[in-house]
Amino acid sequence: MAAYIDMSRIPYIPGRLHATNNPYQRYGPKGFMEIKVLNNDNLYVRVDLPGVPDDAIRYRVDAVRQKVVFFSGEETHRDGYKAEEVREYSGTAGLGCDCCEITGVDAKMKDGVLRMILARVKVKDHDKKCTHFLPLNTGKSGRYDVNSFNWVEVESHPFVVKGRKDTLASQRTSDGCFHFSVDMPGVCGDDMFVLPNENEIKFYGENKEVHEHDESCRIFLGAVSNRQCCSYGIPLLNHNISWDAEFGVLKVRVSPPPRNNNE
Template sequence: MASILDMSRIPFIPGVLHATNNPYQRYGPKGFMETKVLPNDSLYVRVDLPGVPDDAIRYRVDAVRQKLVFFSGEETLRDGIKVEHVREYSGSAGLGCDCCEITGVDAKMKDGVLRMIVSRVKVKDHDNKCTHFVPPNAGKSGRYDYRLASDGRHIYDVNSFNMVEVEDHPLVVKGRKDVLLRQRTSDGCFHVSVDMPGVCSDDMFILPNENEIKFYGENKEVHEHDESCRIFMGAIPKGTCCSRGIPLLNHDIAWDAEFGVLKVRVSPPPRNNNE
């Protein structure tokens, strides 16, 4: 059964990025990491770790000062991905004060996103409400693509995408830091990986045509503490994933998704022995 996508509510602004941590994100909370105080005074921490399996995350609380939660994880090696591109993540989040201590961590990893509820308790200055936590945000995530007119006004330029400063993932300690990975293997196949943290495989789609391979993803199951869903969309031009002289739609285009990463494989047609 064909899937029908409601594209009417997806904002489209030519030449403008919604979030510089992911150039394909068109809607939703920005940044590689988000931290906020919950009504019960616990901390909610969201961390994007695309490619990390749900059971491959490690975390521990600083045993000396009870201030920080350290976390790490490794991406799985997949077909078409070179070992040097496999990512390892490491980072920390927690308290930025001297009046509280961490008492517990409830951590869950799903679809390339680590979500933690960090419980804390006041150990001094009990009468003062504490709102200090670290880091406040990982990533600038909001810089737009614009140029200045002669009179100083901002004019959005649909042809100046290269002027945008797209951010590298600050928590990657080994491997690639880019959202998009494009490789060609010895068998002539093109492999493309696109990070869509938080989106499950059932909510990712590819829509190929003669000029490009469009992709779309949306995390429809929004976590209770997330601001909203996130929507990703973009396209892979045929010139970067297509054998020379062969129409794109003559290729075998296959895809799957796992742990918040869309993986597309474009294989050229079999060679004709008579040629």
């Protein structure tokens, strides 16, 4: 079955960035983390941990039952990428009050996103509804608009304790190949696409399976210029362009054509 991309689903958004945490996110919930109160008063926590395998996340409730500590092993390491780019994560999320306790955690890691349902109970002030949680103002990353003077730097990932903190990483290896990887948390490998032309390598991703507590899907779109990834004097489309994707990370390899022995 042929794959296709419905580009009409990408809304027009003025300015360069839709989310300061990911310069390639064009649509959907923003921020490295999102926390919201559900109808049953439990907390929903979504944390972006791109590159982490589905079975590599660990978590625990701390001694005073006020927060959940989550951490990961190393993300999957692929050939052609520097060891220092392999990331590890650690962070916390939970209550910002002293009237509730966390009684249970239902956690699932998929496509580089950790989603948790934190069950909680009121232990005092039972007549008052509690809406406090930590960290505050999560999921509120904005964008900067080239038509305004509000220029915002792209944020580094706050939960990375080892490895790169940027959304995109690139390098050129000694054999003349160019590698780059892009974080698209929540997007499975089958829904990431690479679209090269003579001027650039475009990439696209969309998480089509939206979680029940997410407000919408997320769409990512960006490009790497041929000036960055071409070998000197060789057109981009003459290169061998290959890619793979797993755990919310797209990895692309651009290799120059083999040398002609007659030259």
